[in-house]
Amino acid sequence: MKRSALSEVWPLSPLQEGLLFHATFDEQAVDVYSGQHVMELEGPLDAEVLRASGQAMLDRHANLRAGFRQTAGLAQPVQVIAARVALPWREADVSALPSAGAEAEADRLAAEDLDRGFDPAVPPLLRFLLIRFGARRHRLVITNHHILLDGWSLPIFKRELFGVYRAGGDSSGLKPVPPYRDYLVWLSRQDRQAARAAWRRELDGKQEPTRVVVADPGRDPVMTELTELRLGPEPTGALRELAQAHGVTLNTVVQGAWAMLVSRLAGRSDVVFGAVVAGRPPELPGVEDMLGLFINTLPVRVPLDPAQRVCDMLVALQARQSALTAHQYLGLAEIQREAGPGAVFDTLVVYENYPFDPTVAPAAPAAADPDSLRVTSRGGRQAAHYPLTLGIRPGRDGLALHVDYRPDLFDQRTAAELLARLVRILEAVAADPGVLVGRVPVLGAAEWVRVVEEWNDTGVGVGV
Known part of the structure; x- marks a missing residue:
């Protein structure tokens, strides 16, 4: 340097x-x-x-x-x-x-x-x-x-x-x-050949992209819009218990549910979506306090067997992700070059498990100290170029879920329906972790018609 x-x-x-x-x-x-x-x-x-x-x-x-x-x-x-x-x-x-x-x-x-x-x-x-x-x-x-x-x-x-x-x-x-x-120095010391080989193995045999909308290379970027939904403490607690009982994380549970939804939307039984990882190597001193861009977007592959229990699918998903932890620094473009079109996706999952932010904590009454400055977060505006991005924000009072969507590809009603369906999948899995993947109700009849016929005209059949 x-x-x-x-x-x-x-x-x-x-x-x-x-x-x-x-x-x-x-x-x-x-x-x-x-x-x-x-x-x-x-x-x-x-x-x-x-x-x-x-x-x-x-x-x-x-x-x-x-x-x-x-x-x-x-x-x-x-x-x-x-x-x-x-x-x-x-x-x-x-x-x-x-x-x-x-x-x-x-x-x-x-x-x-x-x-x-x-x-x-x-x-x-x-x-x-x-x-x-x-x-x-x-x-x-x-x-x-x-x-x-x-x-x-x-x-x-x-x-x-x-x-x-x-x-x-x-x-x-x-x-x-x-x-x-x-x-950046730490990155330069990593074994990129080993990382490339690991990602090739992970995506071996996956030949086709996982898309929920028709690809259009000429489609211009747009600012996304957002729809939100919150799971209360009781259903969130049930999901945490499920995760703890089977040795997986809450993030893995939500990713598994998202995979089942994407499977129906994309017409694929072997799906890939993107996930954002923190990218902060624990062996790097002081990394938890550094400012910068550490995150990476990586493909998550989830083969779905209708005869497999959901809990077993989740355990297998976490095992696959754990095996790739040492190779999470490799860039997405490089992974896709190595693995081919099977590593291509158009949906993203972001688990927002960020450090404590004092500006979003409940503010004390103004009368407590009228001479102090109170700072509270009012949110902001974020976007990505993917058609659908699922955000998950865990908290003491439940689980906040939101979908950022391209308004030129989805309307608010469709995005809200997809988010509501994801919640129903999570509720079904929490109620019976041993349910077979093929028995999880993913799309209702009305949603099926709307999603498949109105905006997913990809020419690919959508599985039941």
Whole structure:
């Protein structure tokens, strides 16, 4: 890795390479890999200290100052780390507007900022927008390209940001953290030949893609929409008991249910879908506190035998995934080159088991300390280029499920029906883990007609 007085030059991680490809493949298309994170700030706020705190985060973490380039003479793209960059900061005041108008204008400003996108070569790929609603109410909108930060990193980023704010914009009190560069060095030391061989073995014999919609290479990216559903404590507890009784994780249980649903939608008894893995090697010191893009998207293969018990299918699924743990760093494009079309999929599963995020914790009453700043998460806007993405967020009060879908391929009703059907599969499996795979009710009659005839006209028969 090259160094100079002005910058460093680093390689890219596998997922960074993939995101850079999508960002530069069609510069006129919607950049679905930019996202926003919105926080409500209630109480006294010093905007200049908050701005200084954001700048301190850029100064502290070199990878937040990265620009991504395909340089002449180099076979692979690189990330060039600037010695210093200024935080893009913007303030807007909507306090003079009536309540509804202020909210509408704030939403418009956030959408406008997101639509600006990023030039991957020009750092930083991160912006702050502070919207003032009143003397004691503000909204902070952080827009960034996912090539910088993954979902695991965001709670760490926010924890550090507001820790620096409480220290008056001074980051010297934060504990030292290893740089993202250490992870890239770790990647360079892995046995890629062994990883390629492991993925070839895993996907051997799988000849055809698993698609729930017809492939169209000319289909432009679009921002996805979302439908949500929450499993309460009782059904979630039943799923946890099932997982514990059979030595699998809750994530594996949901993946198995998703595989059964995708099997019906795609007309395949041997299905592949994508799954996002944390990608943080436990042997790397300090990795749990690093900021950056560590996650990877990998194919999950689930052969479904109608005569097999669901609990046995889940045990086999977890065993397959455990055998691949040491090889989860290999990039998806490389896996698909090695394994062929059988490794291609168009649905994704994301198990959002992130570190504790203080901004989504229940806020204390304002009267408890009127002079303190309360920070609460207001969510954000995320997207992916897959037609369907299932998100799973475990919590004390149950299991939150959401489906992000392309609105040009699915309508809200269809997405909600699919999510409801997934919940029914989970409930059926929790009630009887020994039920045969072929006996699990996946699609009702009305859903069958709607899903198969209205939007899954792939020319492939859908199994019962």
